[in-house]
Amino acid sequence: MRAAAIAALCSVCVTASAAAESGDPKHGEALFGQYCQGCHGEKGRGGAHTFMPHVENLTKRGYIEYLPDEYLFGVITQGGPSVGKSSYMPAWGTKLQPQEVWDIIAYIRTLPTY
Numbered sequence: 001m002r003a004a005a006i007a008a009l010c011s012v013c014v015t016a017s018a019a020a021e022s023g024d025p026k027h028g029e030a031l032f033g034q035y036c037q038g039c040h041g042e043k044g045r046g047g048a049h050t051f052m053p054h055v056e057n058l059t060k061r062g063y064i065e066y067l068p069d070e071y072l073f074g075v076i077t078q079g080g081p082s083v084g085k086s087s088y089m090p091a092w093g094t095k096l097q098p099q100e101v102w103d104i105i106a107y108i109r110t111l112p113t114y
């Protein structure tokens with residue numbers, strides 16, 4: 001029973017990472033520019049300082065690489081509070097299709113970290 005549950009969970013992981021790999025970073029870039037850049041800044045470098053609290057660099061080295069795709073998918077679709085972060089981070093699950101979210105994640109993965 002337990003093995004079956006683990007197997008079921010793992011098939012979700014596989015599907016999820018396969019989806020991120022199949023994300024289209026070019027399309028993700030356009031979506032990021034439209035929906036995310038206002039707060040997260042160009043190339044996710046952080047803040048639009050007109051916005052409180054200031055949104056930090058999204059691509060901190062030694063940080064973003066360790067965030068699993070599933071975590072990014074969760075916070076993007078369900079918003080900041082779902083991971084204990086600011087509720088200024090909106091939930092995009094009703095606005096963006098899952099494939100669009102994977103496209104954005106694929107784009108975030110192409111950004112330089114620093």
Ligand code: HEC
Nearest residue numbers: 035036039055056072075076080085086088089090092104
């Ligand atoms: C209204 C401003 C705003 C918009 C628009 C916005 N975000 Fe955010 N986002 C935030 C804030 C504020 C946080 C929390 C930052 C923190 O607590 O470090 C956040 C956090 C995040 C995080 C989690 C980072 C971490 O350190 O765990 C991700 C990923 C993210 N946003 C992606 C996106 C994406 C992708 C979009 C566009 C679909 C988007 N955001 C649009 C404000 C925004």
